[in-house]
Amino acid sequence: TKENIAVFTFFGATGDLAKRKLYPSLFKLYQKGYLKERFGVLGTSRADWSTDQFKDVVKESISGLESSAEEADKFASHFEYVAHDVTDQPHYSVLLDAIKELDERFDAQGNRVFYLSMAPNFFGEIALNIKSQGLISDNGYNRLVIEKPFGRDYKSAKKLNDELTLTFDEDQIFRIDHYLGKEMIQNIEALRFGNTIIESLWNNRYIDNVQITLSESLGVEERASYYDTSGALRDMVQNHIMQIISQLAMEQPVAFTDADVRVEKVKALRSLRVYSAVEAAGNFVRGQYAAGDEGVDYRDEDGVPEGSNNETFVAGKLLFDNYRWSGVPFYIRTGKKLADKFTRIDVVFKKPLIDIFAFPQQSDATLSANVLTIYVEPKNGFALTVNAKSAGQGFETEPVKLDFYQDEKSEKDVPEPYERLMHDAMEGNSTNFASWSEVAYAWKFVDVIRRLWDIEEPHFPNYLPGSMGPKASDELLERDGRSWVYKL
Ligand code: NAD
Numbered sequence: 016t017k018e019n020i021a022v023f024t025f026f027g028a029t030g031d032l033a034k035r036k037l038y039p040s041l042f043k044l045y046q047k048g049y050l051k052e053r054f055g056v057l058g059t060s061r062a063d064w065s066t067d068q069f070k071d072v073v074k075e076s077i078s079g080l081e082s083s084a085e086e087a088d089k090f091a092s093h094f095e096y097v098a099h100d101v102t103d104q105p106h107y108s109v110l111l112d113a114i115k116e117l118d119e120r121f122d123a124q125g126n127r128v129f130y131l132s133m134a135p136n137f138f139g140e141i142a143l144n145i146k147s148q149g150l151i152s153d154n155g156y157n158r159l160v161i162e163k164p165f166g167r168d169y170k171s172a173k174k175l176n177d178e179l180t181l182t183f184d185e186d187q188i189f190r191i192d193h194y195l196g197k198e199m200i201q202n203i204e205a206l207r208f209g210n211t212i213i214e215s216l217w218n219n220r221y222i223d224n225v226q227i228t229l230s231e232s233l234g235v236e237e238r239a240s241y242y243d244t245s246g247a248l249r250d251m252v253q254n255h256i257m258q259i260i261s262q263l264a265m266e267q268p269v270a271f272t273d274a275d276v277r278v279e280k281v282k283a284l285r286s287l288r289v290y291s292a293v294e295a296a297g298n299f300v301r302g303q304y305a306a307g308d309e310g311v312d313y314r315d316e317d318g319v320p321e322g323s324n325n326e327t328f329v330a331g332k333l334l335f336d337n338y339r340w341s342g343v344p345f346y347i348r349t350g351k352k353l354a355d356k357f358t359r360i361d362v363v364f365k366k367p368l369i370d371i372f373a374f375p376q377q378s379d380a381t382l383s384a385n386v387l388t389i390y391v392e393p394k395n396g397f398a399l400t401v402n403a404k405s406a407g408q409g410f411e412t413e414p415v416k417l418d419f420y421q422d423e424k425s426e427k428d429v430p431e432p433y434e435r436l437m438h439d440a441m442e443g444n445s446t447n448f449a450s451w452s453e454v455a456y457a458w459k460f461v462d463v464i465r466r467l468w469d470i471e472e473p474h475f476p477n478y479l480p481g482s483m484g485p486k487a488s489d490e491l492l493e494r495d496g497r498s499w500v501y502k503l
Pocket of ligand 1: 026027028029030031032033059060061062099100101102131132133134135162163164
C-alpha cells in the first residue's frame with residue numbers, strides 16, 4: 016500500500032456529513048495503511064470548539080471501527096481544530112498558520128486537500144479566500160473536494176464554477192458524486208469493456224431499452240427543508256442518474272484513465288437529446304407521495320411549506336442521438352417512500368427475431384427478453400436472464416437467471432464510497448468525480464424539465480407509500496409497448 020501524504024482542511028468539520036462519513040473513511044484509509052504518519056487534519060467551522068473536543072468527536076465517529084483505544088488516540092493525534100467563520104476574510108491567516116504547523120509536524124510536503132463540507136452557497140467565497148489569503152502551497156499539490164449540490168441550474172452552476180476556477184484548475188477540482196464511489200457503478204466499465212459477449216451486443220441492434228431505478232423507501236426525514244428547495248430531479252437525476260447513464264452510454268475509452276473516460280462521458284452527454292418543453296412534458300413524469308396508512312402527505316411533513324409542489328418522484332425517458340443508441344430509450348426513475356430501498360440497472364435485449372418455439376404444435380409459451388441486471392445496492396451483483404428448456408418430455412422454454420453476487424468477504428473488502436473517493440483525490444485520480452462539462456450538460460438537460468414544472472400546476476399527491484410511484488410512470492413505458500422489469 017502506498018502511503019499518502021497530505022494536510023486535509025475540512026470546512027464544516029462539525030457537520031453531519033463529516034462525522035458520519037468523512038472521519039470514518041479517513042480512519043479506514045489509516046487502518047489500511049494508505050495514511051500512516053505523514054498526514055494532518057485541520058477541522059474548521061463556526062462552532063467554538065477546542066481541539067480536544069474535536070478529537071473526542073472524531074474518536075466517537077470512528078467508535079466500533081478501532082482495534083484499540085490506543086489506535087484511535089494515535090489517529091486523533093493528527094487532528095487540530097480552529098473555529099473560523101468562512102466569511103471572515105482576515106481570519107483565514109489563522110487557518111494558514113494551523114495548516115503550516117500540521118504540514119511541518121507531519122512532514123506533509125505542501126500537499127493540501129481542501130474539503131468543503133458545508134452549505135453550497137459558501138463554496139465560491141471559500142475558494143476565493145483560499146487563494147487571496149495565501150492558503151495555497153507552492154511546494155506540493157493543492158486540491159479542492161466539493162460536496163453536492165453543484166448549483167441548482169446551469170446558470171448558478173456556471174457561476175460557481177467560474178468562481179472556483181479563479182483559484183483551482185479543473186484538474187484540481189474533485190466534485191463528489193458518491194454514486195461514482197459505489198462498487199457496481201464502477202463495475203459497469205469492467206462488465207462492458209472486459210467482456211466480448213457484452214460489449215459486442217451493447218448497441219441499438221441488440222438492446223431494446225435500458226432502465227435505471229434509484230428507489231428509496233424513506234420519506235424526507237430531517238432533510239425536509241433542504242429537500243423542498245431541491246426535489247428529486249435536482250437531487251438525484253442531474254447528478255447520480257446522469258453519471259450512471261453516461262457510463263452506460265459512452266463509447267469505449269482509449270484507455271482506462273480519468274482523462275480518457277471523461278472524454279467519452281462528455282461525448283455521450285453531448286449526444287443526449289435535450290427536449291423542447293413539449294417533449295419534456297411527454298417524456299417526464301413527476302410525483303409526490305401521499306400519506307398512506309401511517310405517515311403524512313409530503314406536504315404535511317415538518318419543514319415542508321404548505322401546498323408545496325416539490326416532486327418526490329421522477330420518471331423519464333431519455334434518448335441519445337448517436338449511431339450506437341438511436342431508437343433505444345433509457346428509462347429512469349427515482350423517488351422517496353417507494354416499495355424498497357435499492358438501486359438497479361436493467362438492460363433489456365431484443366427478443367430473437369423469429370421464435371421457432373412458438374410454432375403451434377410445439378408450445379404456446381413465448382420467449383422472454385434477455386435482461387442483464389446490475390444490482391448496485393443493497394447487494395453487489397449482476398444477473399443475466401436467458402431462455403432455457405424446461406425439464407420434461409415436452410418442449411417449453413422458461414427464463415433462467417445466471418447470477419453472481421459478491422460473497423460476504425468481498426463485500427467486506429469493498430470500500431465505502433467516501434473512503435474510495437478521498438483516496439482517489441489524494442492520488443489525483445478524477446475518474447470517479449464529475450467534470451465540469453458533465454455537470455454542465457446534465458444541467459442543460461434537466462433545466463428544460465425544471466422550467467416546465469415550475470410553471471405547470473401538478474396534481475399532487477399522486478402516489479402511495481410502498482408503491483413504485485404514480486401510474487403515469489408505468490404508462491410512460493406501456494405507451495411504448497414496454498414495462499418496468501422491476502415491478503411489484
Ligand atoms: P451540516 O449543516 O451538518 O454542517 C454544516 C457545517 O458548516 C457545520 O460544521 C457548521 O458549523 C458549518 N458552518 C455553517 N456556517 C458557517 C460559517 N459561516 N463559517 C464556518 N462554518 C460554518 O451540513 P452537512 O449535512 O454536514 O452537509 C455538508 C455538505 O455536504 C453540504 O454541501 C451538503 O449538501 C452535502 N451533503 C451532505 C450529506 C449528508 O448526508 N449530510 C449528503 C450528501 C451531501
